[in-house]
Amino acid sequence: xxxxxxxxxxxxxxxxxxxxxxxxxxxxxxxxxxxxxxxxxxxxxxxxxxxxxxxxxxxxxxxxxxxxxxxxxxxxxxxxxxxxxxxxxxxxxxxxxxxxxxxxxxxxxxxxxxxxxxxxxxxxxxxxxxxxxxxxxxxxxxxxxxxxxxxxxxxxxxxxxxxxxxxxxxxxxxxxxxxxxxxxxxxxxxxxxxxxxxxxxxxxxxxxxxxxxxxxxxxxxxxxxxxxxxxxxxxxxxxxxxxxxxxxxxxxxxxxxxxxxxxxxxxxxxxxxxxxxxxxxxxxxxxxxxxxxxxxxxxxxxxxxxxxxxxxxxxxxxxxxxxxxxxxxxxxxxxxxxxxxxxxxxxxxxxxxxxxxxxxx
Numbered sequence: 001x002x003x004x005x006x007x008x009x010x011x012x013x014x015x016x017x018x019x020x021x022x023x024x025x026x027x028x029x030x031x032x033x034x035x036x037x038x039x040x041x042x043x044x045x046x047x048x049x050x051x052x053x054x055x056x057x058x059x060x061x062x063x064x065x066x067x068x069x070x071x072x073x074x075x076x077x078x079x080x081x082x083x084x085x086x087x088x089x090x091x092x093x094x095x096x097x098x099x100x101x102x103x104x105x106x107x108x109x110x111x112x113x114x115x116x117x118x119x120x121x122x123x124x125x126x127x128x129x130x131x132x133x134x135x136x137x138x139x140x141x142x143x144x145x146x147x148x149x150x151x152x153x154x155x156x157x158x159x160x161x162x163x164x165x166x167x168x169x170x171x172x173x174x175x176x177x178x179x180x181x182x183x184x185x186x187x188x189x190x191x192x193x194x195x196x197x198x199x200x201x202x203x204x205x206x207x208x209x210x211x212x213x214x215x216x217x218x219x220x221x222x223x224x225x226x227x228x229x230x231x232x233x234x235x236x237x238x239x240x241x242x243x244x245x246x247x248x249x250x251x252x253x254x255x256x257x258x259x260x261x262x263x264x265x266x267x268x269x270x271x272x273x274x275x276x277x278x279x280x281x282x283x284x285x286x287x288x289x290x291x292x293x294x295x296x297x298x299x300x301x302x303x304x305x306x307x308x309x310x311x312x313x314x315x316x317x318x319x320x321x322x323x324x325x326x327x328x329x330x331x332x333x334x335x336x337x338x339x340x341x342x343x344x345x346x347x348x349x350x351x352x353x354x355x356x357x358x359x360x361x
Contacts, residue, residue, distance in 0.1 A: 018319050
């Protein structure tokens with residue numbers, strides 16, 4: 001963009017997330033201190049030269065940047081933004097927009113990379129269209145793209161969140177029946193100006209949520225194996241139905257966990273038992289070498305400072321909640337993965353209470 005064109009610059013920041021947190025399958029999520037950030041430069045006057053009157057230019061840096069398509073019609077960020085714009089009668093992007101994205105969230109590791117991209121895209125569309133949508137309506141648009149509310153709600157709102165997607169009634173049948181592949185196909189066959197001209201509008205109030213308290217002493221250790229586990233594959237191993245005792249097991253623990261994680265000082269024995277799960281982790285163990293041993297051998301007694309341990313989202317990242325001894329806990333998880341021939345990266349993360357932000361810079 002020419003320096004002679006007046007412009008404004010904004011920063012969009014979206015935190016990564018961890019979903020499920022043990023028994024809270026498709027219910028709970030926490031926002032954590034890695035992020036996807038966008039620096040968005042928007043001309044304040046219509047560019048006059050043909051070179052500047054273009055589709056958005058996308059520059060992408062950070063983790064997995066080599067795997068990101070930079071065409072505005074194929075990049076998830078700009079596809080979601082265009083969906084939001086066209087849902088408000090704005091058929092094209094503003095001219096001359098520059099989007100500089102920097103990503104800290106590994107793809108396909110269970111830390112909400114796609115959810116963060118969807119939220120960033122919704123916020124980008126709101127910004128480019130000067131729509132000034134409230135957070136509830138922003139969430140509606142995100143849930144039209146990503147139908148599981150745990151990651152996107154935590155990313156947008158921040159903190160420790162419980163959420164659900166309301167049942168759509170008969171008047172919303174069209175919206176309820178449209179899957180992601182039709183709203184935003186991964187590789188649109190008609191990727192170009194004519195794509196998605198008349199998108200389905202989200203009903204109002206699709207998602208509902210509540211923010212739980214989070215004890216300030218609790219940090220999150222995210223240990224990420226260096227391989228991707230597609231969510232579709234991780235969901236594919238789950239059964240279509242469950243026995244009653246397993247459902248009761250999870251419901252009992254979830255009822256305790258949502259309060260226990262907010263109490264200070266944290267109770268290690270209570271939290272550890274409350275983070276147990278029988279709904280998704282046992283079925284995904286075959287996809288993640290070392291997971292059964294990790295879940296079986298870590299306790300607050302064997303590893304002081306540990307509060308609980310679980311899969312992050314669909315995996316393969318392991319999330320360990322702890323108050324101290326972070327290095328030794330992470331090192332032991334790394335050792336077990338290493339015995340299974342798997343290299344890992346790990347980070348000590350804080351809970352992000354702010355959630356997603358848009359600021360002029």
